[in-house]
Every structure is written in C-alpha cells, then in structure tokens.
Amino acid sequence: MPDEDTPVFVISVAATLAGMHAQTLRQYDRLGLVSPSRTRGGGRRYSARDVSLLREVQRLSQQEGVSLAGIQRILDLEREVLALRAQVRDLTAELDGIRHRSGRVFAAGRSGEIVAMRAGQRPGRGMSDSRALVLWGTHR
Numbered sequence: 001m002p003d004e005d006t007p008v009f010v011i012s013v014a015a016t017l018a019g020m021h022a023q024t025l026r027q028y029d030r031l032g033l034v035s036p037s038r039t040r041g042g043g044r045r046y047s048a049r050d051v052s053l054l055r056e057v058q059r060l061s062q063q064e065g066v067s068l069a070g071i072q073r074i075l076d077l078e079r080e081v082l083a084l085r086a087q088v089r090d091l092t093a094e095l096d097g098i099r100h101r102s103g104r105v106f107a108a109g110r111s112g113e114i115v116a117m118r119a120g121q122r123p124g125r126g127m128s129d130s131r132a133l134v135l136w137g138t139h140r
Helices: 011-018 022-031 048-062 068-102
Strands: 104-108 114-117 133-136
Touching (some): 011 048, 022 048
Antiparallel strands (some): 104 114
8 A cells, every 4th residue: 555655646536536627736736836746758646645735725725715826835834844843853853862972061160160060950159150051962
C-alpha cells in the first residue's frame, strides 16, 4: 500500500476523488496551489496528500470565500510554519544533546571570576550582579 506522498493518481482520478473537474486541477497546478509530480512524459500524478490539499483549497474557496491568491498565501504560510517547527525540533534536539554531553555550567562573578555550577543552580553570594549563565559544551 503506497503512503500518502506516493504519486499514484492520474488527473482524472484525482479530480474525481477531490470532487472537481480536471481542468480545475490544471489551473491550480499552473497557479502553483497544488503541484503534482510528473511522469517522464509530462503526465500529472497526484498523491493522497495532493488530493487532501485539493479538497482544502476547494473548502477555503467555496465555504470560506477566500480568493485563490489568499489561498496561496495561506498555503505558503502553513509550509513555512511546518519548516520552522522542524527547525525548532532539530535545534531543541541539538541543545538537549549538548546539555546531556557537557553537563558543565559556569557563572561569572562580580570581579570576573568563573565558577563551575550545577545545572539549574543560581549564582550565590558575591555573584548577585551576575545574571548570565553560560553552558559550555565540548563537541565530540
């Protein structure tokens, strides 16, 4: 069974599944709203994800009254949000790895002295002016 990203549907089947005319799918492709994969001969092949996206475009257009330009902007922003979430997930995992590997936290005192501290520990007396904690990690 193919996954939802495998391009398996020809345009006529995708149009039927989405409840649209094939010409509408061609227009959406030209506008860049839904861009299916192409065969070597140039034929369009739609995935289950593409069909779901076609249905969402239709819903936004017909039920919500959003223009095609507005729909394009919405889709672009949704793709950007997904990319940013993936980046945050990757950076969080990287930071967690650094924290796990190093476990070393330092603070700077009033006169510039550096003091090793436990993770989560706050600077004590003599260091009350210090507001910064620095995580020092070694990359292996």
